[in-house]
Amino acid sequence: MAxxxxxxxxxxxxxxxxxxxxSARLRGRQLIVVRGTLVPxxxxxxxxxxxxxxLMVSTGKQDELVEALSPTDGIGIPDDLLLCxxxxxxxxxxxxxxxxxxxxxxxxxxxxxxxAAMVRRRQGWPTEPFxxxxxxxxxxxxxxxxxxxxxxxxxxxxxxxxxxxxxxxxACVALRKMSENTPGFPDVKWDQARGSGEKITAHMLYEIAxxxxxxxxxxxxxxxxEALEELTDRIGTDRLVTNVRHFFDYVHRCFDGTDMEPYRxxxxxxxxxARYFSEYENFWSGENLMVRKPDVEKLRGTKWxxxxxxxxxxxxxxxxxxAFIRQxxxxxxxxxxxxxxxx
Numbered sequence: 001m002a003x004x005x006x007x008x009x010x011x012x013x014x015x016x017x018x019x020x021x022x023s024a025r026l027r028g029r030q031l032i033v034v035r036g037t038l039v040p041x042x043x044x045x046x047x048x049x050x051x052x053x054x055l056m057v058s059t060g061k062q063d064e065l066v067e068a069l070s071p072t073d074g075i076g077i078p079d080d081l082l083l084c085x086x087x088x089x090x091x092x093x094x095x096x097x098x099x100x101x102x103x104x105x106x107x108x109x110x111x112x113x114x115x116a117a118m119v120r121r122r123q124g125w126p127t128e129p130f131x132x133x134x135x136x137x138x139x140x141x142x143x144x145x146x147x148x149x150x151x152x153x154x155x156x157x158x159x160x161x162x163x164x165x166x167x168x169x170x171a172c173v174a175l176r177k178m179s180e181n182t183p184g185f186p187d188v189k190w191d192q193a194r195g196s197g198e199k200i201t202a203h204m205l206y207e208i209a210x211x212x213x214x215x216x217x218x219x220x221x222x223x224x225x226e227a228l229e230e231l232t233d234r235i236g237t238d239r240l241v242t243n244v245r246h247f248f249d250y251v252h253r254c255f256d257g258t259d260m261e262p263y264r265x266x267x268x269x270x271x272x273x274a275r276y277f278s279e280y281e282n283f284w285s286g287e288n289l290m291v292r293k294p295d296v297e298k299l300r301g302t303k304w305x306x307x308x309x310x311x312x313x314x315x316x317x318x319x320x321x322x323a324f325i326r327q328x329x330x331x332x333x334x335x336x337x338x339x340x341x342x343x
Contacts, residue, residue: 001273005193011044011045011103012037012101012102012103013099013100013102014042014099014100014102014105015042015093015097015098015099016034016036016037016038016097016098016099016100016132016134016273017036017037017039017096017097018036018037018076018096019035019036019037019096019097020034020035020036020096021033021034021090021098022035024082024135024137024140026146026267026319027142027145027146027149028323029142029188031135031136031137031138032090032135032136032137032214033134033135033136034090034098034100034133034134034136035080035132035133035134036096036131036132037129037130037133038081038096038129038130038132038134039129040117040121040126040127040128040129043114043117043118043121043130044079044101045102045104045105046083046104046105046106046107046114047104047105047106047107048106048107048114049106049107049113049140049143049207051143051144051147051161051165052107052111052147053111053151053158053161053191053192053194054191054192055111055112055115055235056112056192057115061112062112062115062116062119065077065112065113065115065116066116066119066120066336068116069113069116069117069120069127069128070125070126070127071119071126071127071128072082072126074128076128077113077128077130079110079113079131080110080130080131080132080133081107081109081110081113081114081130081131081132081133081143082083082107082108082109082133082135082150083107083108083132083133083134083135083138084105084106084108084134084135084143085100085104085105085106085108085134085135085136085138085139086102086106086137086138086139086140086273087100087101087102087136087137087322088136088137089101089102090136094283100134100136101306105132106132106138108135108143108146108147108150108205109151109214110130113130114130117130117160129131133328144165144167148162148165151153151167152231158191158192158201159200159203159221160189160190160191160201160203161190161191161192162221163190163202163203163221163225164176164190164191166218166225169225169228169229170232170237171209171228171229171232171237171240171241172206172225172228174237174238174240174241175205175206175209175240175241175244176188176190176202178241178244178245179205179285181335182290184249184252185245185248186198186199186200186248186265187199187200187234188200188202189203191201191204192204193285195210199265200265200267200270203221203224204267204270205244206216206224206228206243207219207224207250207271208222208247208270208271208274209228209231209240209243209244210228210231211274211275211278212243212244212247212274212277212278212289213231213235213240213243213278214278214339215227217271217275217277217317235246235287238290239287242288243269243287243288243289244287245275245341246289246290246291247273247274247289250273250277250291250296251264251273253300254273254296254299254300255297255300256308258300258304260302260304260307260308263308264306266311268311268316268317268320269307269311269320271320271343272310272316272317272319272320272321272323272324273320273324274316274320275317275318275321276320276321276324276325277289277291278339279321279336279338279339280337280338280339281337281338281339282295282328282336282337283295284339295328298327299324299327301327302323302324302327303323303327305326306326307320307323308320310318310323325338
């Protein structure tokens with residue numbers, strides 16, 4: 001969509017027909033709400049803000065919505081779009097018509113429906129209008145909170161999207177910046193669907209960060225954020241980020257060029273290695289992850305058939321950790337010293 005990243009500067013108002021103003025209390029704030037109908041000629045004022053997920057164009061879902069929006073033989077779309085407006089300026093201009101003074105309506109819920117309608121417009125096909133519910137007087141911070149409420153607590157959206165939007169969590173911001181600016185770091189999936197070349201998800205990145213520092217796997221989204229905040233308080237964001245960067249560097253050094261290279265980005269492979277490093281003092285100097293060259297070489301010499309078999313087990317990450325422990329203990333004088341973590 002041409003207007004997916006910012007509002008159109010050519011417009012200064014939008015007309016809503018069959019409209020009625022009202023109010024709603026959301027997140028502790030009293031907001032003006034306009035309900036009505038948005039006709040296709042006004043669709044270009046809608047903007048997909050940065051916190052939104054991506055359009056799903058390759059799953060067949062969009063094709064179904066495109067067909068449903070045909071005024072002649074489509075089945076229609078019963079749900080309204082939920083839109084936000086960062087002004088409260090509006091006025092009645094006729095019976096059931098309201099003009100809102102704005103150059104952008106930010107879409108909070110209904111992006112896939114809107115994307116399908118814009119496909120029809122680009123093709124020159126007629127499309128059904130949308131019922132809309134517009135929240136007036138919002139700002140980006142409130143919209144992000146509402147997006148979380150609608151798409152985490154009410155409608156399922158990938159955890160990666162919410163983790164991407166966690167701008168108030170210093171560790172999240174720093175880890176994302178590190179992943180994007182470190183040469184050779186695996187590309188991270190930050191949106192609803194995995195893009196070309198993306199090796200790990202945002203959820204995997206942040207989960208590995210906390211597991212590496214002694215937290216259990218399979219925490220919910222909120223638990224990951226809580227753990228990252230605790231780690232920031234305990235060891236600092238810089239140390240946390242450095243340890244995670246070193247961990248993924250060790251993934252390259254241990255597995256690239258081996259039989260395990262095709263498996264190295266499997267979530268249970270990464271979890272198993274993070275748990276292995278986390279549990280033993282051998283791989284740390286104080287709070288600094290430090291895997292020495294002999295241990296890297298030892299991991300490169302692992303019996304990979306054992307790891308592949310471990311990945312097939314029901315608790316694969318724990319099985320992978322046990323396989324690495326066995327590999328370490330095959331050498332005399334290579335005892336593992338359990339790590340006591342201050343958590």
